[in-house]
Amino acid sequence: MQMKPRRGGAVCASAMVLGLTVGAVAQADLPIIYVNQTAAPGGNGTSWAKAYQDLQQAITKADTLGAAQVWVAKGKYKPGGGSALRTSTFKLVDGIELYGGFAGNESQVGQRDFDGLRRCEFEARCRR
DSSP states (O other): OOOOOOOSOOEEEEGGGGEEEEEEOTTTSSSSSEOOTSTTTTSSSSSSSSSSSSHHHHHHHHHSSSEEEEEESSSEEOOGGSSOOOOOOEEOTEEEEEEEEEOHHHHHHHHOOOOOOOOOOOOOOOOO
């Protein structure tokens, strides 16, 4: 399954406010991989403080674990780190639970605050 965004290839993490499970039923005991585009470079995804900046890197890491949750802090994420063609896509894999809309300090999915988050459609720019 691939998300195919248009208009510059941006995907807004706030679009994933309810979460997207690719594959099986959601499991609370899966390892968590963190993504935050404002994190320090070189993160390994093991915490918000060490989050990946690149969404695809996190999805790839989650795939190597066999199953995991990927928590994405709000922001715009582009396939290929923003340098890719407009036709580039994120490659999703089975068994990965993808959740967005985080501020970057939560410890539970239910702590996300959706008030004031931007809504985003994959084929349009983010807007309030």
